[in-house]
Amino acid sequence: MWPNSMMPEAYIEKRVIERIRRILGRHTFRGLFHTSVQQFEFIVEPYLSGVRVDSFLSKHLRNYTRWRLSRMVGSGAVRVNNVRASTDQRVYRTQKVCLRLIEPPDKLLTPSPIPLNIVYEDPWLIVIDKPAGMIAHPVGDYQYDTLVNAIQHHLDSQSPVRGLLRPGIIHRLDRMTSGLLVVPKEHMSHRMLAIDFEKGRTSKSYVALVEGDPDFVARRIDLPIGQQPGNNSVLMSAKPAALKPRSARTDVTVQERLGTHAVVECELHTGRNHQIRVHLAEVGHPVLGDEFYGPHGMIRKAPRLAGELPTTERHALHAVKLAFEHPVLKTWLEFRSTPPSDFWALAE
Numbered sequence: 001m002w003p004n005s006m007m008p009e010a011y012i013e014k015r016v017i018e019r020i021r022r023i024l025g026r027h028t029f030r031g032l033f034h035t036s037v038q039q040f041e042f043i044v045e046p047y048l049s050g051v052r053v054d055s056f057l058s059k060h061l062r063n064y065t066r067w068r069l070s071r072m073v074g075s076g077a078v079r080v081n082n083v084r085a086s087t088d089q090r091v092y093r094t095q096k097v098c099l100r101l102i103e104p105p106d107k108l109l110t111p112s113p114i115p116l117n118i119v120y121e122d123p124w125l126i127v128i129d130k131p132a133g134m135i136a137h138p139v140g141d142y143q144y145d146t147l148v149n150a151i152q153h154h155l156d157s158q159s160p161v162r163g164l165l166r167p168g169i170i171h172r173l174d175r176m177t178s179g180l181l182v183v184p185k186e187h188m189s190h191r192m193l194a195i196d197f198e199k200g201r202t203s204k205s206y207v208a209l210v211e212g213d214p215d216f217v218a219r220r221i222d223l224p225i226g227q228q229p230g231n232n233s234v235l236m237s238a239k240p241a242a243l244k245p246r247s248a249r250t251d252v253t254v255q256e257r258l259g260t261h262a263v264v265e266c267e268l269h270t271g272r273n274h275q276i277r278v279h280l281a282e283v284g285h286p287v288l289g290d291e292f293y294g295p296h297g298m299i300r301k302a303p304r305l306a307g308e309l310p311t312t313e314r315h316a317l318h319a320v321k322l323a324f325e326h327p328v329l330k331t332w333l334e335f336r337s338t339p340p341s342d343f344w345a346l347a348e
Contacts, residue, residue: 063105105163111153132314179319192327209316289315
């Protein structure tokens with residue numbers, strides 16, 4: 001495995017760098033480019049041809065509601081092919097939409113100045129090595145200081161206008177899982193990556209420390225996963241009684257046997273909530289340090305109630321490999337990350 005500070009040669013090849021420069025230099029680039037302090041220009045993509053102008057702009061300016069954008073259209077701040085747009089106007093492929101950004105964003109994520117471990121970054125996306133303990137995006141009690149809030153702060157530092165870009169989450173890691181995440185910066189990358197993740201065109205592998213000594217070298221766990229029955233539980237289950245089960249498949253390979261526990265690598269073929277943790281627990285080898293999932297599907301404790309403090313102890317699961325086709329460059333990218341010291345400390 002490569003250390004976090006290293007990347008495969010594919011990412012530093014001259015042809016990739018030159019391709020980025022060529023694409024950014026095209027005046028017909030399908031996306032956003034800055035033309036003055038608060039004026040921006042967009043080219044209508046084929047898949048958005050025929051939508052209303054406020055809907056089109058909301059794809060590019062994701063920190064703005066359609067209501068706010070429609071108000072700017074009505075005030076004369078938007079022109080289509082150099083003609084003032086009307087609020088009910090539709091736009092069509094290759095048209096040029098110019099916007100004077102006369103109002104601030106009205107659904108801006110709160111930026112958090114949290115340091116990020118950036119593995120890779122270009123104008124369209126960013127790959128982060130997330131630490132355990134950081135939640136991916138605002139939810140429930142966690143509305144601030146999430147990974148998305150930190151990336152929003154990072155993007156604001158790169159943009160001429162605060163809130164111009166909004167990070168998009170297309171896959172998640174549990175709060176106490178560490179490792180690699182890709183986050184698109186703009187809507188076309190978000191759309192293309194989301195399609196690839198949904199269609200299984202990406203590759204994701206995890207390393208886990210598990211309880212016990214598995215009686216196999218390699219095994220495919222093909223068990224549907226659904227919601228744990230009872231009181232709208234946020235926990236998942238691979239038992240027949242699970243609610244609304246969906247197919248789930250995980251390939252597990254034992255990397256090292258350490259007596260009372262083992263190191264395994266897990267390749268995901270589906271993306272169900274808590275999938276690896278539930279599957280490993282169901283076959284009798286739960287992840288070391290897992291707060292909830294015990295051997296053979298046993299639930300160790302109920303989910304915390306509102307107001308209860310969450311655990312500060314991580315579990316031994318790390319997203320070690322992430323590979324996908326770049327949505328713009330069309331280059332296959334592969335990243336690897338070494339599990340951090342607090343991961344291995346669970347084996348001591």
